[in-house]
Amino acid sequence: MKTVKIILILGARPQIIKSAPLIQLAEKDRDVSMQIVHTGQHYDYEMSKQFFDELRLPDPIVNLNVGSGTHAWQTGKMMIQLEKLLLNEKPHMVVVPGDTNSALAGALAAVKLHIPIAHMEAGPRSYNMKIPEEVNRRLTDHISTLLFAPTENCCKNLLKEGIDKQSICLVGDTMYDSFLLHLSSASKDKVLDELNLKTEDYAVLTLHRPENVDFPEKLRKIMETMLKIKELVIVFPVHPRTMKAMKKAGFKKEALEKENIKLVKPMNYHGILKSMKDAKIVFTDSGGMQKEAFWLGTPCVTLRNETEWPETIDLGANALVGVNPKRILSEVQRILENKYIKKMLKEKPNPFGDGKASEKILNILKEFCSRS
Numbered sequence: 001m002k003t004v005k006i007i008l009i010l011g012a013r014p015q016i017i018k019s020a021p022l023i024q025l026a027e028k029d030r031d032v033s034m035q036i037v038h039t040g041q042h043y044d045y046e047m048s049k050q051f052f053d054e055l056r057l058p059d060p061i062v063n064l065n066v067g068s069g070t071h072a073w074q075t076g077k078m079m080i081q082l083e084k085l086l087l088n089e090k091p092h093m094v095v096v097p098g099d100t101n102s103a104l105a106g107a108l109a110a111v112k113l114h115i116p117i118a119h120m121e122a123g124p125r126s127y128n129m130k131i132p133e134e135v136n137r138r139l140t141d142h143i144s145t146l147l148f149a150p151t152e153n154c155c156k157n158l159l160k161e162g163i164d165k166q167s168i169c170l171v172g173d174t175m176y177d178s179f180l181l182h183l184s185s186a187s188k189d190k191v192l193d194e195l196n197l198k199t200e201d202y203a204v205l206t207l208h209r210p211e212n213v214d215f216p217e218k219l220r221k222i223m224e225t226m227l228k229i230k231e232l233v234i235v236f237p238v239h240p241r242t243m244k245a246m247k248k249a250g251f252k253k254e255a256l257e258k259e260n261i262k263l264v265k266p267m268n269y270h271g272i273l274k275s276m277k278d279a280k281i282v283f284t285d286s287g288g289m290q291k292e293a294f295w296l297g298t299p300c301v302t303l304r305n306e307t308e309w310p311e312t313i314d315l316g317a318n319a320l321v322g323v324n325p326k327r328i329l330s331e332v333q334r335i336l337e338n339k340y341i342k343k344m345l346k347e348k349p350n351p352f353g354d355g356k357a358s359e360k361i362l363n364i365l366k367e368f369c370s371r372s
Helices: 013-028 045-054 071-089 101-112 132-143 152-160 174-187 216-227 240-248 253-258 269-277 287-296 310-314 325-337 341-346 357-371
Strands: 004-010 032-038 093-097 117-120 146-149 168-170 202-206 233-237 261-264 281-284 300-302 318-320
Touching: 004 013, 004 071, 004 101, 004 357, 013 032, 013 045, 013 093, 013 117, 013 174, 013 287, 013 357, 032 071, 032 357, 045 269, 071 101, 093 101, 093 357, 101 117, 101 132, 117 132, 117 357, 146 152, 146 357, 152 168, 168 357, 174 269, 174 287, 174 357, 202 269, 216 240, 216 261, 216 325, 233 269, 253 261, 269 287, 281 287, 281 325, 287 300, 287 310, 287 318, 300 325, 310 318
Parallel strands: 004 032, 004 093, 093 117, 117 146, 146 168, 202 233, 202 281, 233 261, 281 300, 300 318
Antiparallel strands: none
16 A cells, blocks of 8 residues: 555644544554644644643644734635645645634645545534634535544534535544543643642633634623622633733733632643533633533533534533623523532533544545545
């Protein structure tokens, strides 16, 4: 069998997590040469580097250092640089995980050069085209050669949109693969000791989506609601961009910390898993954290009006509350009053696969490329 040359394009930390098991399997496979390209989509490349080190991944062959900018500027700049790289490297396949600008830019650059594209995490839909990630995932799905769907619902979404059934592969969620591989190490993480927290005496809050962070009135509404939750300490790992937005909205770190909010730096992968595992509630606008909270058996309250993971809603593990204070506080009360809720959630069936999605993906990629 010929050596299969694959280029994997990453640009954000969640893409590193969901790609890690596939990268590690490819490293051990003599028939595969997988090269990682980092677009530098997030200007916090050092934070990305921390994830590479923590997950024991090889360094990217290149960091394009694109940095932040408007969606059009960022995507266009990535496409120009990726086109040159793909022409030079001539891979058999380009793999793009997730729904970032990096994924769309990689897929567009590849399709114009007639290079087959594999999309990892194909098919989730929020049906809100105002969300940049929704635009990215839809466009990427419709120009990809192989679509690796994490759930049955994702397959149904792709079929509804007229995508050829032969292109769709139900494999499970590679993020779940990564979760299983790192759960044991994460459980031993000392983050609770470092933050002086006790199990289930606190909640975790994360915010990063522009529709929440970039509008001071929305951000203010969320933070004022968090201040009303006196029963729990709110642990808030704050990204530098979100911190700027909070200052703009009039919140001072010292004032928040006098109340019940503990602002901390962004955590590593093991730290965030451990903090979510032992939390009473997870508040988030992240798609990935909705799934992780479900796998950990921790109730999730999603600060959005829609989700790309309705499976978590259907199973009673997640509630969509937007930024409505009454809905947020009502959900908090419901969770606090149910002392068996975590036990109940841990008994729910898992629609995200068996933890072997990456293995299935690598086998399909090898078989496809050997026939091409």
